[in-house]
Amino acid sequence: MPDLGSDSAPLSEAVTDNIRVEVMSSYSPENSRPLEGEWVFQYTVRITNQGRETVQLVSRHWVITDAAEQIEEVRGSGVVGKQPVLAPGEFFKYSSWCHLKTPMGIMRGTYEMVGADGKHFDIEIAPFALKARYTIH
Secondary structure, X not given: OOOOOOOOOOEEEEEEOOEEEEEEEEEOHHHOEHHHOEEEEEEEEEEEEOOOOOEEEEEEEEEEXXXXXXXXXXXXXXXXXXXXXXXXXXXXXXXXXXXXXXXXXXXXXXXXXXXXXXXXXXXXXXXEEEEOOOOOO
């Protein structure tokens, strides 16, 4: 999966109903404020239609768990303001951000898709780690 992040970034991958979801995540120290209890992570997702039918992503559901086991669920229409349509062999890539109150956590979720036949189905976003790098002085 080229160009999704640094070589050391965590990776998740899942295939559901011939739709592949790959995620890379990285800590964003320039946007974080650890002394104020805020860690920011960037993640990049690539969704590839490996099937024979055109599909559209219509909504998202994220489950975000921090190191204190606080769970936040995020639901919404599309991703980054779009509801991409993917013909067979096409992919859609986007990046977004997540804020945590701890230096590490886990994200997982689902995308709701609709096929050309109007049938709705969910595809898995496999869990991926959010981990801030520590420095010792």
